Amino acid sequence: MEQLTLANFQYETIPDNEDEIVFLQKYFLSDEKAIIIFDTLADYPSDFIKTLSERHTTVMVHPYSRGRFFASIAIYPVGHLDENVLFEFKTYQSKTKILAGMQYCLLNDAxxxxxxxxxxxxxxxxxxxxxxxxxxxxxxxxxxxxxxxxxxxxxxxxxxxxxxxxxxxxxxxxxxxxxxxxxxxxxxxxxxxxxxxxxxxxxxxxxxxxxxxxxxxxxxxxxxxxxxxxxxxxxxxxxxxxxxxxxxxxxxxxxxxxxxxxxxxxxxxxxTMGLVDSYGTDRVSKTILETYYEEKRI
Incomplete structure (x- = not known):
């Protein structure tokens, strides 16, 4: 995401041959706040996401795992989301920021x-x-x-x-x-x-x-x-x-x-007019950065 790059964040991608939960455990005790983005449909445990979110800004894309209620941000960049998904966040009294709708569609450069x-x-x-x-x-x-x-x-x-x-x-x-x-x-x-x-x-x-x-x-x-x-x-x-x-x-x-x-x-x-535009990634990046700095001040 261009805005994260411009903000001088360094990227680290989890290798394909690594267990991501094991890989990310090194961040449990890290004093340097990071932005951790989950873009798979894996079933992340609640305790795992909760522990990461206590020190870092956690972002989950299309999350349906148990850990979604403890993420900093949950992104559903779609126009067909089942209303029960959003209702569950309210029922759980989750503090997760939710970005839902086609205005958050993440289109690639191609x-x-x-x-x-x-x-x-x-x-x-x-x-x-x-x-x-x-x-x-x-x-x-x-x-x-x-x-x-x-x-x-x-x-x-x-x-x-x-x-x-x-x-x-x-x-x-x-x-x-x-x-x-x-x-x-x-x-x-x-x-x-x-x-x-x-x-x-x-x-x-x-x-x-x-x-x-x-x-x-x-x-x-x-x-x-x-x-x-x-x-x-x-x-x-x-x-x-x-x-x-x-x-x-x-x-x-x-x-x-x-x-x-x-x-x-x-x-x-x-x-189709106006439903999906080219600014979804910018909107998501802006919210991620705002959340990161808000949490950093706490």
Whole structure:
């Protein structure tokens, strides 16, 4: 984070082969106050975070572990947060500062280097299909099979697969069939897309920043529920539910209906306006520094 660098903080990253709880125990008795940022979903024990927070500024991103109630700052940079998550902090009488909302989205430089769309294309031509870096449920293959036998010849579908996906390692004998192409995932390809079909996850927020109309699905019950909450609250994505509860007919009908509707695509595009901007990291950094100096004075 640039503001932390400008404030002359030195960075120390926990090596991949280290147990982070063991590694961080050296800070238990350290007299030099540090900022410790947790950006994994590990289940950190309450006593561990509480002990660290007594001497240091602790920051947890997307925290759901028991230790979150003792952190200095908890960050939920999303627009689909379950209200019960925030209620639990109140119930626990936690003193944790909470940064919740899309104004705290942490976009990387690769995304910020791209220009958001200034308009939407109708009728759309290029439809990208993405499922994150790994696509653990292999949803891209399922969607490919459905598209392969569908009558959607007016569109060019680009299935963008991540390096770690099952789809990428599969031996596909035909790399292109009529209107379907297979390409390695890249945000540049996303930028060239008119509409994006995406598994629900952090990429959704990048798509909103780029102002792309999005058709969102979940590959698990949890992701499907999150996709539904986000769509209902923000009105900038079209949720089609759990991909494994759909059949080909349902999927194609919902896709085709949206792609043929200027009004729906326009609404999705217009509703992305101002939801995610380029200043999320600055807002988070500012709060971290303010909290650090506040705690240091105590």
């Amino acid at each position: 995304i910020l280097s791209l220009e958001p769309s200034s308009n939407f294309q109708f009728p759309p031509k290029i439809i990208s299909v993405i499922a994150g870096g790994s696509d653990p449920s292999n949803t891209l293959d399922l969607i490919y099979q459905w598209l392969l036998n569908a009558n959607l010849k007016d569109y060019q579908f680009r299935i963008l697969f991540g390096k770690a996906s099952v789809f990428a390692s599969k031996n596909i004998s035909i790399l292109a069939k009529n209107q379907i192409q297979f390409l390695p995932f890249s945000m540049e390809e996303i930028q060239r897309s008119d509409v994006v079909i995406s598994a629900f996850g952090v990429t959704i927020y990048e798509l909103v920043y780029l102002r792309k109309p999005v058709i969102s699905y979940g590959h698990t019950v949890q992701h499907a529920e999150a996709s539904e909450r986000f769509s209902a609250r923000q009105l900038c994505t079209k949720n089609i539910g759990n991909i494994f509860e759909l059949n080909q007919e349902d999927f194609i009908q919902q896709i085709d209906s949206l792609l043929k509707s200027r009004e729906q695509l326009s609404d999705l595009f217009q509703n």
